[in-house]
Amino acid sequence: MNTRSRIAAALAAASLIALTGCGANAGATNAAGGDFPKKGKTIDLVVAFSSGGAVDTAARLIQPILEKELGTNVEVINKPGAGGQIGYTQLTGAAPDGYTIGATGSPSVVVSPLDPSRGAKYTRDSFQPLGRQVIDPTVIAVQPDSPYQTLKDLLDAAKANPKSMTASTTGLQTGEHFAMAQIQESTGSEFAPVHFSEGASQATTAFLGKHVDILVANVSDVVDLTKQGKARVLGVMTSERAPALPDVPTFKESGYDLEAGTTRGYSAPAGLPDEVAKKLEAAIQKAIEDPAVVQKMQDLGLQTSYLSGEDYKQYWAGQEEDFKKVLPLVQKTD
Amino acid sequence: MDTLNELMGGFAAAMTWQNLLFAFLGCLLGTIIGVLPGIGPVAGVALLIPLTLNLDATGAIIMLCAIFYGTAYGGTITSVLLNTPGEAASAITTIDGYAMTKLGKAGAALTIAAVGSFVGGTVATLGLVMAAKPLGELGLLVGPPEFFALMVVGISLLVALAGKSMVKAVISGALGLLIAMVGIDPVAGAPRFTFGMDRLLDGVSFVAVIVGVFGLSELLSYRKGTTTPNVHAPNLRSLLPTGREWRRSAPAMARGTGIGFGLGLIPGMTGSVSSLLAYGAEKKFSRHRNELGKGAIEGVAGPETANNSHANAALIPLFTLGIPASPTIAVLMGAFLQQGLTPGPTLFTEHSEIAWAIIASLFIGNLLLLVLNVPLVGLWTSILRVPTTILTALILLFMVIGAYTINFSVFDVFVMIGFGLLGLALRHLDIPLAPMVLTLVLGPLMERSLRESLEISQGDFGIFTSRPISAVLIGLGLLIIFSPLLKLRKPKALNEDPET
Numbered sequence: 001m002n003t004r005s006r007i008a009a010a011l012a013a014a015s016l017i018a019l020t021g022c023g024a025n026a027g028a029t030n031a032a033g034g035d036f037p038k039k040g041k042t043i044d045l046v047v048a049f050s051s052g053g054a055v056d057t058a059a060r061l062i063q064p065i066l067e068k069e070l071g072t073n074v075e076v077i078n079k080p081g082a083g084g085q086i087g088y089t090q091l092t093g094a095a096p097d098g099y100t101i102g103a104t105g106s107p108s109v110v111v112s113p114l115d116p117s118r119g120a121k122y123t124r125d126s127f128q129p130l131g132r133q134v135i136d137p138t139v140i141a142v143q144p145d146s147p148y149q150t151l152k153d154l155l156d157a158a159k160a161n162p163k164s165m166t167a168s169t170t171g172l173q174t175g176e177h178f179a180m181a182q183i184q185e186s187t188g189s190e191f192a193p194v195h196f197s198e199g200a201s202q203a204t205t206a207f208l209g210k211h212v213d214i215l216v217a218n219v220s221d222v223v224d225l226t227k228q229g230k231a232r233v234l235g236v237m238t239s240e241r242a243p244a245l246p247d248v249p250t251f252k253e254s255g256y257d258l259e260a261g262t263t264r265g266y267s268a269p270a271g272l273p274d275e276v277a278k279k280l281e282a283a284i285q286k287a288i289e290d291p292a293v294v295q296k297m298q299d300l301g302l303q304t305s306y307l308s309g310e311d312y313k314q315y316w317a318g319q320e321e322d323f324k325k326v327l328p329l330v331q332k333t334d
Numbered sequence: 335m336d337t338l339n340e341l342m343g344g345f346a347a348a349m350t351w352q353n354l355l356f357a358f359l360g361c362l363l364g365t366i367i368g369v370l371p372g373i374g375p376v377a378g379v380a381l382l383i384p385l386t387l388n389l390d391a392t393g394a395i396i397m398l399c400a401i402f403y404g405t406a407y408g409g410t411i412t413s414v415l416l417n418t419p420g421e422a423a424s425a426i427t428t429i430d431g432y433a434m435t436k437l438g439k440a441g442a443a444l445t446i447a448a449v450g451s452f453v454g455g456t457v458a459t460l461g462l463v464m465a466a467k468p469l470g471e472l473g474l475l476v477g478p479p480e481f482f483a484l485m486v487v488g489i490s491l492l493v494a495l496a497g498k499s500m501v502k503a504v505i506s507g508a509l510g511l512l513i514a515m516v517g518i519d520p521v522a523g524a525p526r527f528t529f530g531m532d533r534l535l536d537g538v539s540f541v542a543v544i545v546g547v548f549g550l551s552e553l554l555s556y557r558k559g560t561t562t563p564n565v566h567a568p569n570l571r572s573l574l575p576t577g578r579e580w581r582r583s584a585p586a587m588a589r590g591t592g593i594g595f596g597l598g599l600i601p602g603m604t605g606s607v608s609s610l611l612a613y614g615a616e617k618k619f620s621r622h623r624n625e626l627g628k629g630a631i632e633g634v635a636g637p638e639t640a641n642n643s644h645a646n647a648a649l650i651p652l653f654t655l656g657i658p659a660s661p662t663i664a665v666l667m668g669a670f671l672q673q674g675l676t677p678g679p680t681l682f683t684e685h686s687e688i689a690w691a692i693i694a695s696l697f698i699g700n701l702l703l704l705v706l707n708v709p710l711v712g713l714w715t716s717i718l719r720v721p722t723t724i725l726t727a728l729i730l731l732f733m734v735i736g737a738y739t740i741n742f743s744v745f746d747v748f749v750m751i752g753f754g755l756l757g758l759a760l761r762h763l764d765i766p767l768a769p770m771v772l773t774l775v776l777g778p779l780m781e782r783s784l785r786e787s788l789e790i791s792q793g794d795f796g797i798f799t800s801r802p803i804s805a806v807l808i809g810l811g812l813l814i815i816f817s818p819l820l821k822l823r824k825p826k827a828l829n830e831d832p833e834t
Contacts, residue, residue, distance in 0.1 A: 060668035194789040211477030
């Protein structure tokens with residue numbers, strides 16, 4: 001009895017190892033691209049932030065249209081942590097066969113490889129940009145019962161008593177952290193950053209529970225909160241007012257010439273076969289520019305601003321130059 | 335009164351035959367997906383969202399909610415019968431669930447799990463109806479310091495899981511924390527203990543570790559010839575729990591409901607924390623705590639009730655604040671958005687009929703799940719009639735498939751095998767396995783909340799004692815840790831528990 005069960009177990013193990021081996025080989029050989037995407041083979045869309053945040057929501061909105069365009073399943077996979085680095089590592093580590101694509105956002109994707117202490121295993125060249133979707137400006141919000149009514153009130157107070165107020169970021173060297181560094185450098189106002197590395201919904205939760213004083217976030221994160229009266233947005237870091245928050249003055253209007261925000265798009269691991277890249281780029285453009293998606297993005301406070309893969313690549317390179325200049329600020333403030 | 339009227343309206347909307355059909359289909363599909371190893375609720379709901387896109391908003395959300403708790407129950411079936419958790423939240427159920435299967439009581443375990451799921455889910459949904467708004471706000475009181483303090487309470491239950499030797503329990507717990515550290519540092523972004531392997535940047539997969547440590551190591555220990563696989567096919571009488579089992583389950587279900595409900599309200603808490611702490615609570619407070627681990631019904635009733643209570647309570651922050659409290663809820667939130675509904679308080683003002691129909695369907699879905707699963711218990715347990723030789727091989731097959739399908743990665747299969755060997759070694763050394771699982775789940779959450787708290791206080795540890803909720807919780811944790819010491823000082827004759 002015992003011997004038989006032992007043999008049976010060994011046989012099962014052996015056949016399984018053989019089977020999984022076959023599966024891996026089959027996956028590796030169809031990278032040529034002509035028949036991409038194979039029907040029934042799932043495309044993974046890696047989101048480097050937790051579910052429920054803005055990046056995730058955008059990915060989930062385009063997912064059904066990508067499925068229709070490509071004629072196969074597209075599955076959104078969340079790999080949050082370390083300000084996006086975990087997800088980006090997974091994305092760039094995947095085979096460039098088109099079956100793994102990912103949402104890429106700056107500054108996270110641009111900045112994480114610049115700082116050697118983070119030990120990122122990818123650079124800008126590890127990505128093949130496929131299309132830019134939106135630009136989402138940074139905002140500063142206070143609790144509804146806060147004594148500060150204007151941006152100037154708040155920044156003056158933070159200048160008089162540096163680090164007396166806590167402010168949320170979505171992780172070290174994220175857009176919010178960069179924005180805070182920019183503010184500190186040009187105005188001398190300093191907040192104590194609290195890094196919620198799990199993402200925007202964690203930061204928002206802590207702000208709603210009044211565990212942090214100030215919410216540094218993107219326009220899209222605060223539109224609904226403003227409607228509910230749970231946050232008072234004091235300033236938007238763009239040159240023009242955000243359509244979703246028409247009553248909120250820009251930093252420029254308040255006398256601070258500062259701009260910051262996050263950009264989101266989609267990329268694949270570098271080295272896609274041309275034909276595969278073309279198909280993916282076309283499907284992504286269709287999905288981003290789909291009127292229903294644009295409308296839903298607008299409802300969420302996000303302005304669609306499409307760029308093709310090539311233009312997104314140029315834009316990415318430009319951003320890298322800009323961020324290299326301010327990087328010491330972010331390292332210095334922490 | 336208003337609430338009741340609106341709820342009745344919701345029932346009227348949910349009780350159309352189409353919506354009932356969607357709820358039924360959802361439960362059935364969810365259960366099947368849950369039975370498939372490796373595919374837990376997150377992947378299950380995500381996979382089935384496309385099915386619902388062409389339905390109207392109410393029908394689609396009703397079906398998805400049904401799929402959501404269907405998967406939660408389905409995961410239990412493989413935990414109990416095959417010692418392979420279908421999803422992380424039912425991992426701890428394998429300990430007593432599979433032990434019951436070996437005693438020929440698989441049917442009772444599955445029935446109790448179904449009833450417990452129903453109780454937990456229904457009570458949590460009642461909470462959603464009666465007091466969603468204040469409860470949602472209550473969850474917000476838990477900031478990073480309170481979250482950390484809760485984790486301290488969780489870790490303190492290690493004492494309860496210790497068994498004979500506290501030192502061995504601490505070794506096991508420390509091992510779990512060490513394994514939890516593997517991967518990218520969540521704050522600074524530097525890789526830790528990855529030995530240059532990219533696969534380890536994400537840390538080791540929890541389900542693969544559990545399947546290895548509990549399932550595989552047990553299978554391997556049969557092969558040594560010390561124990562023989564002793565799985566009895568249940569006879570008809572043993573399909574239903576005995577009166578004694580019902581009575582023993584009731585308090586466990588009550589505790590499980592409370593733990594799952596409380597933790598479910600807190601954004602960022604996962605269902606596996608609830609089921610683990612419910613198991614720990616049984617180990618600590620149940621009248622039959624000495625039987626736990628050897629096939630005690632409490633070890634199934636507590637965690638399974640907590641798991642479902644958590645899943646339904648986690649909908650409260652979604653409905654009241656628009657915050658997805660867990661990964662599965664976030665997938666549901668995506669489905670809401672695709673249907674043009676923004677979850678949050680505005681849902682009740684702008685789409686109140688849909689909101690109430692969904693809530694009504696939660697009650698219906700929980701009931702359907704019970705009606706669907708109790709008669710099926712006989713069908714599921716007939717798996718055990720398969721001869722042992724073949725069944726052992728089948729279980730191994732399920733373990734390998736289960737580990738593989740988590741991330742579709744062969745690496746996880748090796749992780750599972752590696753941890754199977756580690757589990758075997760620990761069994762040899764008589765080191766308990768449960769503390770390791772506890773710290774493995776709580777470790778990352780504890781680290782994150784500790785670091786966030788210290789950023790808020792700018793390095794001052796006083797933040798944990800100066801805030802009332804966290805001070806009370808930390809005090810409770812210390813009390814649990816030191817209570818065995820207090821007991822030791824009593825004269826031996828007064829000591830009720832001969833094993834401590």
